[in-house]
Amino acid sequence: MSLTAKDLEIVQAQLAQGERDYRIELINGEIILMSPSGYESDEVASEFNAQLRNWVKPRKLGRVTGAGAGFVLPNSDTRAPDVSFVQAERLRQSPETFAELAPDLMVEVKSPSDSVKKLRAKIDQFLEQGTRVGILIHPKQRWVEVRRSNIEPVTLKDGDVLTVPDLLPGWEVRISELWSPVFED
16 A cells, blocks of 8 residues: 555654654655664754754745655655755745655765665655755764765765855855764863
8 A cells, every 4th residue: 555645644643642753754655664863963963954044044045944844755755854955936935744845955964773875865866856965964984975966976074165056155064063062071
């Protein structure tokens, strides 16, 4: 039996009634329950989200969301990246449930339970469905991979600066600023 985004909304509502906060996605008609991310990966995703939102919002360039926002992709899968950006002209008003489009930019942050291969496959699926830029962040190994359709991925490390001039002219983030800080006594 192949399920739809509407079925996913119903399951989410049922889980919420039980006061359980699960992340779920709809992939090839199947509902996939996802485990929570690790603390460090969530902190890195939050930092990336903040850096992006702080650039986008005052310029009214579009919408930035976290892992709770789902996208119904053109192939009918409903997926939720760790961070996403949609240009203002493509999404004038926030939908109540899932956005029925592919975000312009999506980010996945590797947690301890994630496989790099599966995260790359997820990003590539978004790219196939219309996302322009996919970013994979690996906090433990301290690298960022920028993926685009039909272009070799670019890997950035500490000392490098991430830019996405075609989507976010002027925005830049030092890779070293993404990592969780270590607080000294």
